[in-house]
Amino acid sequence: MSETAPEPRANPGLLGQARAEQTLLEASSGGRMPHAWVFAGPNGVGKATLAYRFARFLFAGGGEARDEGPSLFGDAPAAPTSLAIDEQHPVFRRVAASGHADLLTVERRFDDDKGKTKKDIAVDDVRKIAPFFRLTAAEGGWRCVIVDGAESLNRAGQNALLKILEEPPPRCCLILVTDRPGGLLPTVRSRARMLTLDALDEAHVRELLARWRSDLDAESRDALARMADGSIGRALSLADADGLELYADLVQLLATLPRLDVVAAHGFADRLGAASADASYRVAVDLIGWWLTRAARYAARGEVPPEILPGDSAPAARFQNPRSLERLVQAWDKAARQFQTTDAANLDRRHALLAALRAIEAAAA
Structure with a gap:
């Protein structure tokens, strides 16, 4: 237990x-x-x-x-x-x-x-x-x-x-x-x-997940430890909010780049932007920002991010040239400002999610 x-x-x-x-x-x-x-x-x-x-x-x-x-x-x-x-x-x-x-x-x-x-x-x-x-x-x-x-x-x-x-x-x-x-x-x-204080080693995050979320299988704990960026708090928050499932949904959507599946994108935004989905929306916002940051960091080094879930590295591999990297950074900035404005002015969350996804699509064009 x-x-x-x-x-x-x-x-x-x-x-x-x-x-x-x-x-x-x-x-x-x-x-x-x-x-x-x-x-x-x-x-x-x-x-x-x-x-x-x-x-x-x-x-x-x-x-x-x-x-x-x-x-x-x-x-x-x-x-x-x-x-x-x-x-x-x-x-x-x-x-x-x-x-x-x-x-x-x-x-x-x-x-x-x-x-x-x-x-x-x-x-x-x-x-x-x-x-x-x-x-x-x-x-x-x-x-x-x-x-x-x-x-x-x-x-x-x-x-x-x-x-x-x-x-x-x-x-x-x-x-x-x-x-x-x-x-x-x-x-x-x-x-x-x-x-x-330093970010934790991945091994320490994995050890704490095994102690506090032993209900998860080892494969899920390993994935969360890799997504945690050295933060056990982040790993636990993702685990508690079904973050792995949301990340899998996001990866599946981004796999349709360079032209996003419009129907799937609207379905993603409708489901997570609803008023009753506050916790899931927060996790989705975090995951979009995290994915953009991670993709940009590796693209700047001319590398593809290591795989966390099957196939999740493929969308990031599209941004391996200087022009795409510049567009990726612009997409991150646009998405961050959109989410911040949406929170501050209590705007439509579905619109914010779609705007962030469209910014990623534009960067991949």
């Missing part, structure tokens, strides 16, 4: 980020730990998991300067070699249950009226950080704030953060988790230490 992938605050494991973990261990044990961090990197590689892992470590007594030399009572305690603490430790359990008094999480709220998560992190939530940091630590140690999705901070929210970063309280740690560090103001970035 598959395990359920835990939420970051309750995830005891972290694969593929040993370098980032070692950086935090060294910084926290040297007695001069930065008061603010930016955890940056691709979506779904463990940034939020690492943030909670580090917070638990600090709450459990990590982050204290250590005397490396011997004392009257023997050798000094060895420096920790991992941020991990036992799942049964009271600190782990309180953090997992959102019940640790010294931890504040700031993230985008869900809008009940619109039925979706808000675009920005509320500035009022950001303003809670300063008074939270001014409180005495309930458990006598560190106080931590994790801002998850920090790229969603608007300018007012980031300016509110600046006031905290300019005069950081002692024994307080602020962690900004973001997929797009460029979305943060330079003044915010300059006052925090940047820690960039």
Whole structure:
């Protein structure tokens, strides 16, 4: 039976980020730990998991300067070699249950009226950080704030953060988790230490899929691992939304290039652009952008992408000359702008899908 992938605050494991973990261990044990961090990197590689892992470590007594030399009572305690603490430790359990008094999480709220998560992190939530940091630590140690999705901070929210970063309280740690560090103001970035997490190895993605989606056959897990681009979050999202089936449908449609099957294209757009197919539409948009990016990347090197599903490399093989590559990049740009405009103005999703498909067809002409 598959395990359920835990939420970051309750995830005891972290694969593929040993370098980032070692950086935090060294910084926290040297007695001069930065008061603010930016955890940056691709979506779904463990940034939020690492943030909670580090917070638990600090709450459990990590982050204290250590005397490396011997004392009257023997050798000094060895420096920790991992941020991990036992799942049964009271600190782990309180953090997992959102019940640790010294931890504040700031993230985008869900809008009940619109039925979706808000675009920005509320500035009022950001303003809670300063008074939270001014409180005495309930458990006598560190106080931590994790801002998850920090790229969603608007300018007012980031300016509110600046006031905290300019005069950081002692024994307080602020962690900004973001997929797009460029979305943060330079003044915010300059006052925090940047820690960039790497994309996961395909083997690590496959291992986590075997643990959390063992209901899938090995062939499907291998395909998802190749499509994940080093992100277990992406692999799980595709698995949960029947992404492989949608990708197979897209490949079948693109196989009719250089002139798309009009009937099939309209059927694809009608099915995925319907109001009731929101999740499938999101996956389709992601897959179209991913296919265009992948095809362009390999075409720029004069190579055909390796096969993921039978026959899926053939459509990309059409773009193996400089003129076609240029058109492919233009198709990616047009599709991205079309999908962005459609979301922002709540336009017809079927039209957006057809426009993206027609842009690919024009590039293949």
